Amino acid sequence: MAGLYIHIPFCHKACPYCDFYFLTNQKWKAPFIEALEGEIHDRAEELEIPIESIYFGGGTPSMLVPEEMARILECIEGHFGRSNEIELTIEANPEDLSEKNLESWKQCGINRLSIGVQTLNEEKLKGLGRNHKVQDSIEGLERAQRLGFGNISVDLIFATGDEKDLDSELDDYLRLDVQHISAYGLTVEEGTPLARLVGKGRKTLVEDDEYRRQFLLIHEKLESAGFGHYEISNYAKDGFESRHNSSYWNRKAYLGLGPSAHSYRNNSRRWNESNLPNYCKQIQFEEEALSARDQFNEAIMTGLRQKRGVDLAELSERFPAATKSMIEQSEGFIQDNLMEKNDNFLRLSLEGMLMSDHICSELFWIDED
Ligand code: SF4
Structure with missing residues (x-):
């Protein structure tokens, strides 16, 4: 909901x-x-x-x-x-x-x-x-x-x-x-x-x-x-x-109202202009459809913030190749006790949480262009 x-x-x-x-x-x-x-x-x-x-x-x-x-x-x-x-x-x-x-x-x-x-x-x-x-x-x-x-x-x-x-x-x-x-x-x-x-x-x-x-x-x-x-x-x-x-964090739909508020639904983001006088005259906003890569990276970022971690079965169903390569990439972090994998969930250890930005960026799907 x-x-x-x-x-x-x-x-x-x-x-x-x-x-x-x-x-x-x-x-x-x-x-x-x-x-x-x-x-x-x-x-x-x-x-x-x-x-x-x-x-x-x-x-x-x-x-x-x-x-x-x-x-x-x-x-x-x-x-x-x-x-x-x-x-x-x-x-x-x-x-x-x-x-x-x-x-x-x-x-x-x-x-x-x-x-x-x-x-x-x-x-x-x-x-x-x-x-x-x-x-x-x-x-x-x-x-x-x-x-x-x-x-x-x-x-x-x-x-x-x-x-x-x-x-x-x-x-x-x-x-x-x-x-x-x-x-x-x-x-x-x-x-x-x-x-x-x-x-x-x-x-x-x-x-x-x-x-x-x-x-x-x-x-x-x-x-x-x-x-x-x-x-x-x-x-x-x-x-x-x-x-x-x-x-x-579980990427459910939400509607954000008011100046600067963000909304998310159907893999699309929208954000209202951060300007109250303008908001009162005519609401201005920008929006962006998330690419498959954006959706994947967001699932990594929000999943790893949580104790339950990233649901690998769900992710793999949506992005099989990117998930496979991300799991390979995570092996080093698991060996260094910065991540844990069990019950098909990949999560950060306590020490890993202290380096969450770095770990996420290493696991992201990067387009090689
Ligand atoms: S200015 Fe202070 S009270 Fe206002 S939103 Fe920022 S942190 Fe909160």
């Missing part, structure tokens, strides 16, 4: 490491919602119903006031129907977890929160330039749990260069008693303020050895606490894996 992604392009302020599309000027909110309703109406038939998940990402979707969220959801319901089975996630910043917001989200049927905690260390949080304090995360989360949210994900950024005691920070994370943790190493994205700081030598991130140490520590502590490491950057208690994100 398919998923629906809604990009809410507003943030309270810009975080220095972020390259997502958003504006801090809220004067565009009303025209945005009107344009979004138009896009829902125009594109609803691109997706087969029933849908399995709805995901409000951004930007900062928790900046929508309850009436705005209810209006968007009503429009979605009018076009896609609604069932209690749908996983309905909102990304929320800790400073927006007021009783009023949480109650209204509950009433709207939102049943999963993805909270941008980022770190439980005040100094590190300051270094990340976020808009909230650690206490906002703790109190907001308690409030959400008290109001009955039982499917909560929190983010953890590591490898920032400001980790004084990641071990005890992880203990603090475990005390939050959440069902899902996304752990991302900080990356320097081109054109961001962080990239400029790094370029001028005013900020250094961690060396590879330290990155590896932190990645392995996170894996060890979270797995010992009962979280399954089901995707390179994601851990979940049994049954709480993100259905929406899993559908990306």
